[in-house]
Amino acid sequence: MTALHPQPSATTSPDVAQLAGEFRATVLPAAKDFLKREISANTLRDRWGPYYYDIFHPFDLNVEQAWRSATDTDGKLESGPPAADPNHELPLKLFPVSIAHNNLDRLIEVLAGELGDGTAEATKVPERIVDFAHVVDALNELLTSLAE
Amino acid sequence: MDSQNILQQLVDRGIAPGIDGATLSSADVVKGHESAWGGAGNLYPIRPYTLTPAALEAFTVRERIHVRIDGLGEDIVDLHGLGVYRRHDPIAADGRELDWAGATVTAQFLSLQVTGHSEVFGQVKVSNTPAKPEGARVKPSPAPGHGKVMPIKDCVTSLYPRFEIEELGTVVDTGDLVVRLESRIAMVPPVGDVSRTSRKYPLYDSDGRQLGELIAADIEIGALLHHVPIASVVVPEALAEVVA
Numbered sequence: 313m314t315a316l317h318p319q320p321s322a323t324t325s326p327d328v329a330q331l332a333g334e335f336r337a338t339v340l341p342a343a344k345d346f347l348k349r350e351i352s353a354n355t356l357r358d359r360w361g362p363y364y365y366d367i368f369h370p371f372d373l374n375v376e377q378a379w380r381s382a383t384d385t386d387g388k389l390e391s392g393p394p395a396a397d398p399n400h401e402l403p404l405k406l407f408p409v410s411i412a413h414n415n416l417d418r419l420i421e422v423l424a425g426e427l428g429d430g431t432a433e434a435t436k437v438p439e440r441i442v443d444f445a446h447v448v449d450a451l452n453e454l455l456t457s458l459a460e
Numbered sequence: 461m462d463s464q465n466i467l468q469q470l471v472d473r474g475i476a477p478g479i480d481g482a483t484l485s486s487a488d489v490v491k492g493h494e495s496a497w498g499g500a501g502n503l504y505p506i507r508p509y510t511l512t513p514a515a516l517e518a519f520t521v522r523e524r525i526h527v528r529i530d531g532l533g534e535d536i537v538d539l540h541g542l543g544v545y546r547r548h549d550p551i552a553a554d555g556r557e558l559d560w561a562g563a564t565v566t567a568q569f570l571s572l573q574v575t576g577h578s579e580v581f582g583q584v585k586v587s588n589t590p591a592k593p594e595g596a597r598v599k600p601s602p603a604p605g606h607g608k609v610m611p612i613k614d615c616v617t618s619l620y621p622r623f624e625i626e627e628l629g630t631v632v633d634t635g636d637l638v639v640r641l642e643s644r645i646a647m648v649p650p651v652g653d654v655s656r657t658s659r660k661y662p663l664y665d666s667d668g669r670q671l672g673e674l675i676a677a678d679i680e681i682g683a684l685l686h687h688v689p690i691a692s693v694v695v696p697e698a699l700a701e702v703v704a
Contacts, residue, residue, distance in 0.1 A: 369610060376509050376611040376646075387560035389511045389550065391689075400506070407508055407646070408498040414612050414644035415492050415654040421642075425658045437526060437676045439488065439536050440656075446489040454497065 326374040326406050331367065332455035338363045343448045346432060347441070353420075353427035360420050368413050375410050379403050406458065412451045419444055488538065490524050493682040496652020508647040509560045509611055511550045514693045516570075517649050518544045520682035523574045523586060525623075527663070529672035532627055533580045541574030542685070545596070547648065548693045553600070561609050562600060565648055566695070566703040569594040569619060582626030589620040589633070593698040601644060612644045617655055618702050621677075623663065632663040632671050638702070641679055653681040 342359040345351040351359075380386065382403035419440065427434055432441050521543040528534040545567040553562035572588040588594055596617040601610040618640055622633045643655035661674040 372611050379508055383507075385510060387509055387511070389513065389558055390507070391513060404506060404508070405498070407506065408496055408652075410508075410611070410646055411492060411496045411652040414646065415652075418643050418654065418656055422656045422658050439490075439524065439526060440676065440678070442488070443490050443678070447491045450491060450497065 326371050326378060328371075328406060328409065328455060329459040331371050331409070332452075332459040334363060334367045335452060335455055338367075339448065340452060343444070347445060349431040349433045352429045352431055353424040354429050357420050357424040360417070364413065364417055372410050372413070375406050378406070408454060409451075409458065412447065412454065416444075416447050416451065419447060488524075488536070490522070490654060490678040490680055492652050492654050493520075493522070493680050495683060506647060506651055510647065511558065511560055511563055511565070512648070514549045514690050515547050516544065516686075516688040516690055517547055517684060518542060518686040519649055519651070519684050521572065521574055522680040522682060524678045525584075525586065526675040526677070527581070527623065527625075527672060528675060529581065529625060529628055529632075529663070532625075532672075534675070535578045535580035537576050537578045537581065537584050539574035539576035539584065539586055542571070543569070543573075543681075544571040545569050546690070546693060548695060561611070564600075565598040565613075566699075567596045567598075568695070568699055569596070569617075572619065572621075581628065583624075584626070585624040587622050587624075589622055592620045592638075593696060593702045594619050594638075595699050595703045597703040598645060598648060610644075612646045615643045615645045615650065615653065615655065616703075617641045617643075617679075621674075623674075628671070630665055632665055634661045634674065635664045635668065637661055639674070639677065641677065649684050649687075650681050651684060655679045655681075 339360065342351070342356055346353070346356040383400070423432075423435075423440060423444065426437060426440075435441055519542070521541055523539045523541075524536060525539065526534070526536045547565065547567040550558060550563040550565045552558035553564070556562040569588055570590065572586070574587075575583065575585045578584055596615060598613045598615045601612050601614040618638045620633060621639055622631050624631050639657060639661055641655035641657055643650070643653050645653050655678070657674075657677045660676075662670045663672045663674055665671050
């Protein structure tokens with residue numbers, strides 16, 4: 313497995329360039345191996361897990377902290393409907409990265425649930441393999457564009 | 461590695477019998493509503509990691525179902541429509557002040573109506589069953605072995621879907637078996653959320669005869685259409701058990 317970088321502090325700014333680099337070093341090769349049917353869904357999940365929890369999780373905490381700092385919120389109950397506020401654009405710039413990672417985690421979970429130690433070739437739900445390829449591809453593009 | 465290789469590999473190899481490169485059309489892919497991928501203005505209404513009081517909320521829904529019906533065949537059907545739920549006041553964790561990280565949020569599904577078309581099944585409509593306890597529960601997501609709570613929350617949606625299938629000429633459902641879809645969310649309402657089933661469900665007609673199965677269901681939550689704060693909520697006992 314690719315060596316994982318140390319966790320960033322939860323008080324630092326989200327480092328999307330570092331996340332993009334780790335994604336390319338860890339997730340893309342695992343995704344490629346899975347789609348080539350060289351590794352099982354369980355192995356895919358095993359390779360995704362350390363990235364998700366040790367690299368993405370601190371990044372996600374930093375995204376949350378950046379949001380709280382920018383909006384002066386503390387996670388307590390707020391009133392009123394969600395308001396369309398252009399001032400939120402910048403603090404929310406990295407939020408799609410969080411949404412996509414969390415949706416991808418669930419997708420890998422259901423792939424592992426269906427296939428276990430089997431490869432993609434054994435799937436009875438091929439549309440989710442296609443989803444997986446598209447999400448990985450789109451997330452890589454998103455990370456690359458944000459890191460530039 | 462060039463990421464384009466990932467998609468190209470699918471085209472070159474195919475995925476499984478009956479699935480070829482044409483399936484790569486992005487219109488068929490479930491990867492989260494486009495607004496959740498960014499873009500100017502798309503995220504303005506989003507307030508992540510934030511608790512709000514009870515409300516009625518309506519939102520767009522896209523659902524992709526993979527269904528097999530005896531005598532007709534198997535198909536993947538793309539459905540679009542609306543969902544409405546009554547979201548309850550958030551509940552604080554024991555011994556903890558009410559905040560996003562520790563709170564549990566539940567909601568009652570009031571309506572789900574999505575429709576689409578299939579070459580195999582004709583017109584397809586999926587709706588919920590209001591007479592049964594249907595809802596969602598959002599609770600803290602622990603990071604395994606790390607002793608930490610993620611900024612996201614685990615969401616479990618419980619539904620009793622009904623499938624109107626034109627070519628079948630009748631409605632089928634999962635009987636007394638509740639369909640569970642799970643996801644990870646970072647805001648309520650969960651714009652951009654993709655929830656997925658993790659098992660198959662048998663489909664029965666009104667006489668209890670099994671006529672097929674729901675092989676998989678994947679749901680994207682899209683735009684929030686309407687939000688109405690409400691002063692009080694009574695959670696039916698049966699629903700409380702479902703979302704407990």
